[in-house]
Amino acid sequence: MILYLVLALCAGSSLYAQPAIERKIIIEHGQFYFFTIDEETQLATLHTGAVTGKLNRARSYPVPIGRERTDAFNPLCFDISGNTLTGINWILNSNNSRYEALKQIDLRDWKKPRQDWTSEDWAQLSFDQPVLAPNVPWQEMIEANNVLDNCFFDLVQIESKVMAICNQGRLRIWSFAGGKWTPLSKPVPVGFTTYFSLVSVKGAGIAVIDGKGSVYRLDEASGTMSKVKNGNADRPQVLIVDYDNYKTYTLPEEAIRASGFLSVKELIPHAEEIVF
């Protein structure tokens, strides 16, 4: 409950439920990073601190990125490498282009006190952030079928940028490197009715974790996916992606909230490691 209050204070006031951790916590170079979203403004707040420090001591910064809230809920897609945030700005706004939604943002520009901009100003800033790449995976998907049904997607930074997108029960994974998009998989049938997350551990390839915690591994050679772990989670999960130790964990979000004072390092023993 205290973490709820802390996150609310950090993220600003909201008409809606207290902000939740979006999709994952990243650990890199001894620091943790996670986002919360103000459901009314759709805007993101970055929370960061040392992995040995308490979560409720996180430093918080508004960042010009965000996501909409729809029935087919897809949390913020982001990855962090050094000072670079790679993410998908999926704010619903008449001036936000989905084709230009893939962004690359230098966090050094934002991890400092800002003037009091309005939420409308922040939204406009988000549209104009540097475009990482044209959203070809989205465009190709729309051209194949422009009717959205259980449309979910995620983006991660590995050696290249990898994006996975599914719609109408078909998922495809793409890689962006050298200025161009390359499909890593054929469109594969999936039964996702909630969002999935892309994960990768160095040397272990690319995998997808669905809402129940089932893990599907991509065989890049054949472009096919196979389920390597059955999951049965019945509560929303948060990933802990530890780039320092090349490990990925899942933990029920409510457990993270309830822990309040624990550090990320203290949370990991309570999490389930995804092994693949």
Next chain:
Amino acid sequence: MKFMHRLFLCALLAGQDLSAQDFSYAVRATQVQFSGAGSIALREDSLGSLYGPVHWNNTGLRVPAAFVSGSRMAVSAAFVFRCSKAPDSIVLRGFGTDTIDFPAQTVALFPAGGVYTCTYPARAASKAFRAGFVDYYAPFTIRWELSLDKGARWLAADTTKHKVYVTRNSPMPELTAFKYYHTVLELSCKNAKGESTDTGIISKCWGEFTDQVVLNHKGDSLHYYKTFNTSNTSLPGLMRYRNAQCYTFAQLFASLVKIQGVSRTNNYVYITPQSKSSPCGGTINRFLVRNWNFGVKSDAVSCPSFPYRNTYTGTYITPSGYVFTSADVSDRIGVSGQCNKNPSSFFNNHQITKFDGVYYDACYGMKFSSLADIKTRAFDAWGVQLSPGSYNFTSDMSQGDLIEIISTF
């Protein structure tokens, strides 16, 4: 509420000897509550909170009740009864609009500081709302009567008036943005009163948008871009702030239809320029809705196909309009939006609805037969960003096309 005073001949009314004293009686309704298996839980607009169980009281509370057609409403009502020689019980009954009546029930009187209170317990009406039809009672009147002699003779007690909505079918289930808002019920039932078919309901609900004045249940305007930079993009935001983007009006129209139990998939259409490169590079990603004034062609030589250029620094969309550093094209009053003669008109995308093959743009109260029809009738230009801090435009609409991305609201 007026206090109903009656001077009664208690002896006659109570069936006692004519030599008994005269008594004066006063009775007043203090609270009314509707219920029933077909009742719909309404939400107030501002925060989406559910209204409480009481629909009416004598200190001014007025909350509408809503039911599904074919169901029977039940009502309970509390009264204050004053008389100098009260019996142990009285009989109460109510006569409602359209002969939807509430049967006689004997109720005990309880002393309470010099008066007596009594409660007509929840009782289903004598008949159901007409099945399969939308209805709108403004008011639904209940004329209450009491009897002191077990129903031999009846006296006027009080009259209460209520707003009651009746939907044709059970509303579609609530979702993230689709909620049973007071204004949604008000606009839907008021407009579609008497309708029973899907097409009739859609047509009548659409009528709310064609005069470009949409008011909430309190009579406040719902503005399409009251401020140019509003970032309210969901129905809850429109209900609360009454100043919002296109998505919210599309959601509002779809909600007026869904609340009647009309089921349609693929009714929610997002339109945006086809991701096509301009001859000068970049991807066409903007359009201008009429009217814009086209002046100097700053890039007539460097980019003849998109010769008009506007430049900006920082945030150029302000509450009162666009602030460009330089502007070859400038906004003029053109297509009016809901409660707004000159809404924001420079976009990457727009949200409309589609029912049975027809595109409905609730923001402007306009219908279109195709995407091409939208481009032809409503747009002035395409835009492309060739460099940061600027947009180039062309009034040659053949340079681009719209695509639609369809989902279900």
